[in-house]
Amino acid sequence: MIDKIYCAQVKPEMEGQRVKLAGWVYRKREIKDKVFIVLRDSSGIIQTVFKEELSKEAYETAKKTGIESSVIIEGIVKQDKRAPGGVEIQADKIEVIQNVEFFPITKDASPEFLLDVRHLHLRSPKVAAIMKVKATLIQAAREWLLQDGWYEVFPPILVTGAVEGGATLFKLKYFDKTAYLSQSAQLYLEAAIFGLEKVWSLTPSFRAEKSRTRRHLTEFWHLELEAAWMDLWDIMKVEEELVSYMVQRTLERRRSEIEMYRKDLTTLKNTEPPFPRISYDEAIDILQSKGVSIEWGEDMGADEERVLTEEFDRPFFVYGYPKHIKAFYMKEDPSDPRKVLAADMLAPEGYGEIIGGSQREDDYDKLVQRILEEGMDPKDYEWYLDLRKYGSVPHSGFGLGVERIVAWILNLDHVRWATLFPRTPTRLYP
Amino acid sequence: MIDKIYCAQVKPEMEGQRVKLAGWVYRKREIKDKVFIVLRDSSGIIQTVFKEELSKEAYETAKKTGIESSVIIEGIVKQDKRAPGGVEIQADKIEVIQNVEFFPITKDASPEFLLDVRHLHLRSPKVAAIMKVKATLIQAAREWLLQDGWYEVFPPILVTGAVEGGATLFKLKYFDKTAYLSQSAQLYLEAAIFGLEKVWSLTPSFRAEKSRTRRHLTEFWHLELEAAWMDLWDIMKVEEELVSYMVQRTLERRRSEIEMYRKDLTTLKNTEPPFPRISYDEAIDILQSKGVSIEWGEDMGADEERVLTEEFDRPFFVYGYPKHIKAFYMKEDPSDPRKVLAADMLAPEGYGEIIGGSQREDDYDKLVQRILEEGMDPKDYEWYLDLRKYGSVPHSGFGLGVERIVAWILNLDHVRWATLFPRTPTRLYP
Ligand SMILES: [Mg+2]
Ligand SMILES: [Mg+2]
Known part of the structure; x- marks a missing residue:
């Protein structure tokens, strides 16, 4: 050496x-x-x-x-x-x-060209700064998780069923069977809480989404937590404490890297618990009052979330979504069966959803009913349903999109800059 | 809560x-x-x-x-x-x-049945102990990496080329293209060292191996390091320091969990640098002297490695393997072109290979020649070859099989017990 x-x-x-x-x-x-x-x-x-x-x-x-x-x-x-x-x-x-006679990347290189030579682009100090911020954010998350008593687990990527809907599954031949790439570790983390109670994992997740927005990758890193005995309000507290710790430690340790990308640190400094909480109903009112054409019951996309973020100078929660726009595993609100006990965390400055979380349906019959309502086959979820047969407990969890939080913190125009070798519908190389 | x-x-x-x-x-x-x-x-x-x-x-x-x-x-x-x-x-x-009237797992359950109901088996304290040991090992690895100045990166799983040979690639349709599941992050880590010098990643790796041995999974967790400016002897020092730190911290923090699985802690306590180093030539001599039928130039499999581990009471290195049994990216030994600058780390007590490492070929022409010799097409490695065109540096790296080191530490009879939901050629569920 x-x-x-x-x-x-x-x-x-x-x-x-x-x-x-x-x-x-x-x-x-x-x-x-x-x-x-x-x-x-x-x-x-x-x-x-x-x-x-x-x-x-x-x-x-x-x-x-x-x-x-x-x-x-x-x-x-x-x-x-x-x-x-x-x-x-x-x-x-x-x-x-x-000695290098001619290096292909010059000052006027287009974003598309930089992605074509991503293997060379990675050596740019500005790119290295993103990677350092990402590593520090994750390291901070782990510190918080360790001190708060969460166990790390390593769930599978090769799976047999969908978590977030069958339309965005990548499918492959697995010897004589068919496998899919995991969209989320959630169902497996739910199994792990019966032994370890509070668990987390950091894995790649995959979505075969053709939608080309600035916040979608087909492969992204997913930080997921799941905890027995917690309800929605408990897990929201975990979310805001974890995210605050991640942001504050990264501000301390990567200040110069962050300042390469953003001058105004206000929203980051503001990231301390408690975060503002608004209901879905309130969100719809705000949007309508601002002239956005949206009705109760409709899902909020990137555009609606962007408008909503104008109201806040820090991350915030939207909770109490209509049942029919959310996933089958979310627990019905006992006080309003049209809704589920779900909350998203939205980043300010136009970024929108960085976390999706919910209390999970822990009742066997209700979960079967929800699976049927979604047009799925309970047979495909047999092992998952077992978790509601043998000592079911109230539990909640969430998933954080790592590249999304990096994109917000560094004010990036697309999540693709927040990962080493981005994968999008048109990009698989290098 | x-x-x-x-x-x-x-x-x-x-x-x-x-x-x-x-x-x-x-x-x-x-x-x-x-x-x-x-x-x-x-x-x-x-x-x-x-x-x-x-x-x-x-x-x-x-x-x-x-x-x-x-x-x-x-x-x-x-x-x-x-x-x-x-x-x-x-x-x-x-x-x-x-209330549970009848829980399906009873005392006399067979290993196959326990794997069939893995989602329920996970709640057993003995299984939870394995997961805790695994989490602690990985946490210890990260502590060492952080204090030794390594940057964590997040390489892709969806890739276009093979690292460890095309025969064990899982293939999938990626929109209008063909993608493969990563066998190793190595090539991508090599790209990252030009910006970050010392990098590591922890990712799932995939091998479509039909071989049903006690040390193979089709999906496993892979801790990989890559460093600029290091030669084979430098990276071997990194390996022994990292592994020693992992084992010693886990012994301190998970003693009771380890003692659920092994009474004799000698080999774990012995895991301190420096580890013994023997050449491939010496390994062949030892094997032949013990009556194993193996000739110079042949690869060592699990059986040969098992015999070799009888000679050691701690992890050890075998270095200087013949070129033709090792991967194309390994650097030819300048003092003996029949060999490559590669070393494996073997765990004692019959476990064998837990780490494969090498100095990488940093010369463009030699690397092209090796790719051709292996019957592959340099076109498929164009971006990787670029790394030898634009400021190539001597560099080395290695990959540690996480479930393998857990299996050794806990004296498990199969790596499948070291992962949450094992994937083998016949097992994809639950
Ligand atoms: Mg949404
Ligand atoms: Mg070997």
């Missing part, structure tokens, strides 16, 4: 020290008898300067080294107020691991 | 306190005028006793309540040396959430 230090570790107080750095040529310019190479590594960038008088060989090599070449550079740390970070390296040695 | 406490929270020093517990009826027996219910929750079990004189109503209800019924029990903590944990609950209240 190279005994290198990272760009971000070089500090003005290291003046006069000799250091070795390794990375890629991010920027290069020649001014008179000097070659400036801005070196990039995973920590950030640093300016290095090559002068002929210091080392003719290094100077000549630096001159010939192209953008995105991999290099190892050695030199002396020198304070320089004009350099980014207040330091530069007076370099006298450069080893070129691989 | 019920203001309950967990079974494991009830301590002898709470003598005389009134508590509320919620869970499932684990065991029940009637002795004269008493009903004993052992209550189970996610934390463990506790004995509760119902006496007619304390509450006739509660006594009568307890009497009628079946195994695996969901219940809420209230009563007074009482020290009792004969009870498990040294305490029992003198119960005067029981609320039955759902």
Whole structure:
């Protein structure tokens, strides 16, 4: 392993020290008898300067080294107020691991081209910043889950039944059987609560949705929680505490990365419990009063949610949705059978739904009836129905779309930028 | 939410306190005028006793309540040396959430039946213990990765090419294209190191292997690391440090769960760096000296590895495998072109391979040649080959089979017990 230090570790107080750095040529310019190479590594960038008088060989090599070449550079740390970070390296040695004559990504590259060469685009510091924010958000979520006593479980991706409707299932041949890719781990998490009570999982989920909106991917990361003995109001508290913890820790730990994408941090700073809660009925009233054409009983899509988010400067809940627009597993509201005990969490600034949650139907007969009403076959849900036969308990849970919360936090124009290699109906490569 | 406490929270020093517990009826027996219910929750079990004189109503209800019924029990903590944990609950209240007349899993259930009703089997404390050990192992891995400066990334599952050979790919229709399920995130992690240098991911991986061995699942959890600037010897150090940290922390935090499965903790305690390292050549010599019929150049399967593990009382490495039995992306050994810079980590006690790792081929021409030698088309690896064109760097990585390390630690007879809902060629349900 190279005994290198990272760009971000070089500090003005290291003046006069000799250091070795390794990375890629991010920027290069020649001014008179000097070659400036801005070196990039995973920590950030640093300016290095090559002068002929210091080392003719290094100077000549630096001159010939192209953008995105991999290099190892050695030199002396020198304070320089004009350099980014207040330091530069007076370099006298450069080893070129691989010289690059022409790097395909240039300043005017279109979004579509950047996605075509996503494997190269990933090295951009702005893309790396997104990935760091995503990793930190998830790490924060795990910290909260650990300290709040939730057990991580690892549910299957290859499944036999739909959770969110058969129309968006990816299907495959599994030896002599047919399998589907999981749309949600929920049903399996429900099975796990009988042993572990409070469980969570982070898995890829799949939706064969043709809809090309800025908030859909065919493959996305799904953070799901499920808990025995909790009702809808309990799980909403879990949601707001978890999301607040994720956002606050990420603000602390990734402030500079976040500021690469958004100047105004108000909504993030506001993300502290309790979040505002409005009923579906109130949401419809608000929308109608703002001239949106929607009737009670209709589902809210991205457009309606966007209008609703104008009313809030932080994430908020909409609860008490009509039964017929929500999934079969949601518990009927005992005080109003037209509704289910469901709540979505919506992110502000136009982003809309980031979490869908509900209390689950724990009554065997009611669940069978709901399956039949949806035109499905209870036979396909036999094991799931068993959970309501052998010591059923009240329970609730939710799923958070990881790329959606990243997109909101970083103010991205599409969730596809929030994942390493996005998958959409037209994009499966690279 | 019920203001309950967990079974494991009830301590002898709470003598005389009134508590509320919620869970499932684990065991029940009637002795004269008493009903004993052992209550189970996610934390463990506790004995509760119902006496007619304390509450006739509660006594009568307890009497009628079946195994695996969901219940809420209230009563007074009482020290009792004969009870498990040294305490029992003198119960005067029981609320039955759902009574179960007959629970399908009985003591003499066969392994196949337990897998058929896996959704119910999961509530067994012995199964919950496996899931807790798995969660703790993974949590420990993340702690080590965070403190050692690795970035978590989220690579895709839907892919266009093979990593480990086309024969074991699951194929599916992806709109108008063909997609495969990822066998390994490796190629995508290799792309990520150009921005983040040291990356890791935890994803499900898929292998359409018909082989029914005790160490194969068609879907398994895969912890993969990839690092720029590291050679094979560097990455082996990472492997032994990571695995040691995982095992030691899990021993500390899940000792009682581990002891449910193994009495002898020697090999776990021995899991400290450095691990023994033997070359493939030495491994062949050992096997031949022990009468195993194997020639230089042949691959080691589960049987050969089992024999080899008899020589070690801790995990160990076998390095320097012949090129033609290993994957196309592994770097040729400059000192012996018949070999690649690859190392597997084998777990002792017969378990064998838990990690496969290598230095990667970073030279464009050599990699193209290897792809051709394997009878594959370089066109299919165009984006991957790009990584060797634009600032290629020496790099190495590895993949750890999560269920395999769990199986070793808990001395399980098959990896299928180490996952929530195992998937094998004949099993896709529940
Ligand atoms: Mg919605
Ligand atoms: Mg092998």
